Amino acid sequence: MTEKDKMLNGENYNSRDSELLRMYHKARKLLKEYNNLDSELTKERDRILNHLFEFKGKGVWIETPFFCDYGENISIGENTFVNTNCMFLDNNKISIGKNGLIAPYVQIYTASHPLKASDRIIENRNETRYLTSTKPVTIGDNVWIGGNSVIFPGITIGNNVTIGAGSIVTKSIPDNVLAYGNPCEVKKELK
Numbered sequence: 001m002t003e004k005d006k007m008l009n010g011e012n013y014n015s016r017d018s019e020l021l022r023m024y025h026k027a028r029k030l031l032k033e034y035n036n037l038d039s040e041l042t043k044e045r046d047r048i049l050n051h052l053f054e055f056k057g058k059g060v061w062i063e064t065p066f067f068c069d070y071g072e073n074i075s076i077g078e079n080t081f082v083n084t085n086c087m088f089l090d091n092n093k094i095s096i097g098k099n100g101l102i103a104p105y106v107q108i109y110t111a112s113h114p115l116k117a118s119d120r121i122i123e124n125r126n127e128t129r130y131l132t133s134t135k136p137v138t139i140g141d142n143v144w145i146g147g148n149s150v151i152f153p154g155i156t157i158g159n160n161v162t163i164g165a166g167s168i169v170t171k172s173i174p175d176n177v178l179a180y181g182n183p184c185e186v187k188k189e190l191k
């Protein structure tokens with residue numbers, strides 16, 4: 001099993017593996033190009049995002065600067081808008097549905113590390129490295145995520161959800177609700 005397979009399977013893996021580093025550098029090049037493009041160059045922006053992401057629906061707009069680890073684990077449904085300075089750490093799949101609104105500085109994390117330093121840090125004669133494991137993040141259709149929110153590994157957010165600004169989403173959120181806070185909790189149903 002490759003380190004990439006382990007990464008996508010949620011097992012501990014070495015993020016400095018050569019295949020993963022190649023993916024990382026490819027994404028860095030595409031992001032550098034994307035983040036420096038003039039906003040009216042829409043065809044060029046689409047070309048880069050189609051190359052970067054696993055899937056991008058029609059009408060997706062990603063403000064710059066945008067940051068991600070690999071890009072190839074990200075799917076974004078049609079008409080979803082991602083505002084400036086978002087960070088999607090796609091060490092596992094990040095799937096966002098259609099008609100989403102993602103406010104500035106939203107961070108979506110799929111990666112985590114062992115809690116105990118002695119489990120986290122692997123030292124040998126040649127190098128010191130860290131163990132990482134991942135879980136996917138799934139966000140439904142018609143979801144608005146307020147600015148500065150952080151979505152944790154393994155979270156599912158349902159359809160037609162609003163997440164208030166500054167939320168730390170540590171547990172999954174069902175369909176049709178308003179939720180906010182640290183930790184993020186359901187405040188009311190939106191029927």
Ligand SMILES: CC(=O)SCCNC(=O)CCNC(=O)[C@H](O)C(C)(C)COP(=O)(O)OP(=O)(O)OC[C@H]1O[C@@H](n2cnc3c(N)ncnc32)[C@H](O)[C@@H]1OP(=O)(O)O
Nearest residue numbers: 083101102103104145146147162163164165166167180181
């Ligand atoms: C795609 C884009 O770029 S969007 C642009 C970026 N904009 C944003 O990120 C704004 C996000 N909006 C919010 O967070 C809003 O507060 C919402 C949508 C969650 C709620 O709005 P409203 O329903 O109008 O809530 P309202 O202002 O009446 O507040 C109700 C209560 O919840 C509290 N509250 C509201 N939002 C939050 C929040 N994000 N975190 C903590 N508490 C909150 C209020 O302080 C208030 O408390 P009180 O009853 O003790 O006085």
